[in-house]
Amino acid sequence: MKLRIFLVTAILIPLACTAAFSQGKPSTNIPHLEKHGTATQLIVDGKPFLVLGAELNNSSASSMEYLRPLWPKIAATNLNTVLATVSWELMEPEEGRFDFSLVDGLIQDARRYNLRLIVLWFGSWKNGKSTYQPVWVKTNQQRFPLVQDEKGKGLPTLSTLSDVNRDADARAFAALMKHIREVDGEAHTVIMMQVENEVGVLGPSRDHSAAANQAFAGPVPREFMDYLQKHKDSLIPELRKRWEAAGFKTSGSWEAVFGAGMETDELFMAWNYGRYVGRVAAAGKAEYPLPMFVNTWLRQGKDKPGEDIPGGYPSGGPLPQVLDAWRAGGPAIDILAPDVHVPNYADWCAWYTQSGNPLFIPESRGDARGVAHAIATAGKYDGIGYSPFGIDRLANPEGELGKGYQVLSQVAPLILEMQGMGKVTAVLVDQETPRSKVRLGDYTIEARFNQGRGPAPGSPAVGAADRVAGLFIQLGPDDYVIVGRSMGVYFESATDATQSVGLAVVDEGQYVDGRWIPGRRLNGDETPEWKALWFGGDRYTIQRIKLYRYR
Numbered sequence: 001m002k003l004r005i006f007l008v009t010a011i012l013i014p015l016a017c018t019a020a021f022s023q024g025k026p027s028t029n030i031p032h033l034e035k036h037g038t039a040t041q042l043i044v045d046g047k048p049f050l051v052l053g054a055e056l057n058n059s060s061a062s063s064m065e066y067l068r069p070l071w072p073k074i075a076a077t078n079l080n081t082v083l084a085t086v087s088w089e090l091m092e093p094e095e096g097r098f099d100f101s102l103v104d105g106l107i108q109d110a111r112r113y114n115l116r117l118i119v120l121w122f123g124s125w126k127n128g129k130s131t132y133q134p135v136w137v138k139t140n141q142q143r144f145p146l147v148q149d150e151k152g153k154g155l156p157t158l159s160t161l162s163d164v165n166r167d168a169d170a171r172a173f174a175a176l177m178k179h180i181r182e183v184d185g186e187a188h189t190v191i192m193m194q195v196e197n198e199v200g201v202l203g204p205s206r207d208h209s210a211a212a213n214q215a216f217a218g219p220v221p222r223e224f225m226d227y228l229q230k231h232k233d234s235l236i237p238e239l240r241k242r243w244e245a246a247g248f249k250t251s252g253s254w255e256a257v258f259g260a261g262m263e264t265d266e267l268f269m270a271w272n273y274g275r276y277v278g279r280v281a282a283a284g285k286a287e288y289p290l291p292m293f294v295n296t297w298l299r300q301g302k303d304k305p306g307e308d309i310p311g312g313y314p315s316g317g318p319l320p321q322v323l324d325a326w327r328a329g330g331p332a333i334d335i336l337a338p339d340v341h342v343p344n345y346a347d348w349c350a351w352y353t354q355s356g357n358p359l360f361i362p363e364s365r366g367d368a369r370g371v372a373h374a375i376a377t378a379g380k381y382d383g384i385g386y387s388p389f390g391i392d393r394l395a396n397p398e399g400e401l402g403k404g405y406q407v408l409s410q411v412a413p414l415i416l417e418m419q420g421m422g423k424v425t426a427v428l429v430d431q432e433t434p435r436s437k438v439r440l441g442d443y444t445i446e447a448r449f450n451q452g453r454g455p456a457p458g459s460p461a462v463g464a465a466d467r468v469a470g471l472f473i474q475l476g477p478d479d480y481v482i483v484g485r486s487m488g489v490y491f492e493s494a495t496d497a498t499q500s501v502g503l504a505v506v507d508e509g510q511y512v513d514g515r516w517i518p519g520r521r522l523n524g525d526e527t528p529e530w531k532a533l534w535f536g537g538d539r540y541t542i543q544r545i546k547l548y549r550y551r
Contacts, residue, residue, distance in 0.1 A: 031191040033291050033334055033358065037420025039382035040358035042291065044116070044191050048416035050378055051191075051385020052405045053118065055083035055363060057392045058126070062090060064105040073395035075113040078405035081191065082115050083362060083387050087122040087132040092172050095136050100179050107180075107189050118362075118387075120194040121176065123169045123280065127297065128202040128314035130158045137168065144168070147201055148209040155203060160272040160316075161211040169276075170283035181288035193290050194362060195281045198297040198339065199273050200314020206265035207272075216268055220257050224271055225250055227328035236354060238321035239267070262310045269316025270325035278330020285332055293335035294318055294326070295362045298342055320351035327355075335384070339363035345373050346428060349381045359383040366394040368465035371404030371540070372428055375469035375483065378408070379426030382419045400465075407540040410511040411483060414473050423474040429487060430467035441474045443501065443547065444492040451486055451537065465537065478504075478547045484535035488528055491547060498551060503527055505546040516544060 034043045041048040054077070060067060061084040074082060084106050092098055103119075110117045122132035130138070130146075137144045137158075144165050147157040158165045173195070184190050201207060206216065228235065228243060229250065235243075243249075246259045258264040281292045297314050300307035307313055318326040318336040326336055337360045338348050345364075353359050359381045364370055366388030377383035388394060394401050418424035427436035429449035437446045447470035471483040482489060491501040506527055509518040520526075522543070528534055533543055 030185065030288070031188055031290055033384075035420075036416075037422070039420025040356075040384070041416060041419065042191065042384045045188055048419075049080075049116075049191065050408075050412040050416055051081045051116075051118070051360070051387065052079045052374070052409055052412070053081035053083055053362075053385055053387035054079050054366065054391035054394060054401065055120075055387050055389045056085065057390055058085055058122075060392055061085045061102065061106055062087065064102065064109070067105075067109065070392060070395065071109055071113050074391055075115060076397045077391070077395045077399070077402040078397060078409055079391070079401075080116060080409065081118055081385070081387070082110060082391065083118045083120055083194070085120045085122050085132075086176060088124075088137075088169070088172050089132055089134045091176060092134055095134070095168075098172075098175050098179075100176075103176065103179060104183065107184055110189050111187065116188075117190045118192045118194065119176075119180070119190055120197060120362075121173055121280075121284075122197055123173060124158045124165060124196060124276070125199045126197040128198060128200045128317075129156050131156070133158065133169075145209060145211070147204075147207045148212075149204045150208050152208070155201075157201060159207055159209055159212065160269070160276045161207060161209060161215060166276045166279055170280045173280050174283040174287050177284035177287040177290070180290075185288065190290065192360075193281075193284065193292045194337075195284070195292050195294055195333065196277050198295055198314060198317060199277065200297065200317035201269055201311060202314055203311055204265075205262035205310040205315045206269050212272075215272075216254050216265075218253065219251055220254055221271070224325065224328050225257075227324070231324065234355060236321060236324050238263075239324050242267070262315075263321075266310035266315045266319075267322055267325055269310075270318065270322035271329050273316045274318070274326040274329025274333075278326075278332050281330065282332035291334045292332065293337045293360055293362070294330075294333050295337045295339050298338055298340065298348065300342060301344070320354065323354065323357065334358070335360050337362050339389075340373070341365070346376070349377065349383075353381055361386045363387060363389045366390065366399075366401045368400045368404075369467045371400055371408075372465070372467045372469040374404065375408060375471050375540075376426045376428050378412075378415050378419075379424050379469070379471045379473075403539045407483060407542060411471070411473065411481065411542065413514050414475075414481060414511075415471075418473055424472065426469050426471045428467060428469055436470075438472065439494050440472050440480070441477065442493065442495045443480075444494045445470075445472050446490045446492070447484065448488045448490065449486060450488060470535075475544075479545070480547070481542065481544050482533060483540055483542050484533070485540045486537040487535050489533040489535070490531065493549060496549075499549040500551065501531065502548050502550055503531065503533075503545060504548040505544075506533060507544045508541060509544060510542055518544070 145159045146154040249257045374386035377386045434449040468485045473481040493499040506522040507518040508520045
């Protein structure tokens with residue numbers, strides 16, 4: 001691909017590029033977030049959009065030649081969105097001179113395969129370290145200062161306490177957003193932006209540079225104190241408890257207001273990361289206001305000692321206990337998003353839907369358990385979408401991700417119609433939790449896990465999955481669409497315990513272009529005890545049912 005160099009003061013698009021991109025004034029209907037009942041949805045081209053995504057390996061998007069043979073496999077895996085890195089070092093190899101050839105290549109190839117893009121800006125930080133910034137930043141530590149540990153030793157991590165660091169990143173990100181607006185402002189291939197990647201300090205629980213020590217010993221910024229007082233009754237519980245334990249002070253140093261300890265160190269860093277990343281996001285939005293999110297390296301469990309404390313995980317990243325510091329410091333950030341690579345998936349979803357935070361999962365697993373999590377994200381938590389990491393190795397239409405996304409894409413329009421309206425929900429079941437009940441409408445629905453059973457009750461085990469999801473969508477008072485795998489589904493009246501519930505109609509089928517196409521009418525042998533639905537173990541299937549009651 002021909003190299004194109006751009007000056008920061010005048011970004012010029014060659015005539016040869018006009019054939020590949022829509023030109024002219026950007027559409028006013030750019031991708032944005034919108035409330036739908038109690039849910040927040042991503043709107044793309046005027047319609048709700050459920051992200052069935054997958055993320056490339058971190059270095060994959062640095063070479064269009066490397067990606068070229070992957071695109072057909074990715075498109076065949078039934079996802080609709082690719083998450084791809086744009087790194088500061090490759091986009092601004094010399095200060096003030098920008099090369100957008102890789103950005104243009106990503107957009108062109110995504111369009112060629114009818115895919116959307118979420119761009120991951122690897123600017124100042126990636127996984128708590130500074131490894132993707134340009135060499136001219138890395139090698140000038142006097143101008144671009146680093147985090148220091150308690151002994152004054154520099155760490156390979158840019159300090160949040162430097163306006164020079166922040167402003168250089170913000171200028172580059174603004175140039176990227178301006179370019180995306182100019183080449184994609186009509187087509188909307190790019191639908192969201194991730195700002196930085198898994199930020200936070202690794203090692204110490206906070207920055208101990210001279211500037212950081214001075215700020216930590218100084219007063220808590222007035223903007224943060226004003227936020228705390230305004231939101232006192234709705235703060236995240238962990239933060240409110242720390243503030244309350246120190247006497248609900250309205251001014252003072254960080255330790256005076258929040259007490260001593262690494263939790264306060266983490267809160268201090270969260271405020272500073274939130275301010276820094278928020279300013280970068282705001283600079284980008286001034287050029288092109290796509291929805292923007294920040295992803296999070298999560299705290300590990302007690303089974304991984306040292307990784308469950310600030311510094312063992314990146315201290316200051318937007319974890320649940322410091323979400324309010326990020327909200328106060330970075331209002332331009334729309335979503336605080338968890339990268340869930342830990343077992344307790346449901347807990348993290350609940351923590352990241354606190355205080356109205358929209359749920360988006362930018363990194364997780366792509367196996368059978370991952371598909372179950374994708375279904376639960378959309379159905380139970382009103383999520384914007386889900387993305388496993390490493391589509392380079394996962395791309396396969398007959399793999400777990402490909403099969404799961406194929407079914408999920410069929411019911412996505414129904415999910416989006418019912419999200420936030422109390423008409424869609426989901427459960428997760430596995431060997432540890434083999435039964436789960438939920439109420440939807442006037443019925444209580446119970447899913448019972450049957451790991452790896454075949455397409456009919458009593459048939460041999462096939463296609464074992466260690467965790468599965470049941471998705472329940474209410475179409476009318478007695479009409480439901482249910483997606484399941486490796487489970488039986490039972491119904492009870494939620495309004496009259498004297499009534500029994502029967503299956504009036506059970507059709508297996510699929511949605512094609514939004515239209516229901518019934519297949520087999522299931523009854524008798526395919527409905528255990530004449531009152532339950534049966535879902536085999538090899539893949540997710542869809543059943544559309546009508547219930548009735550009797551005494």
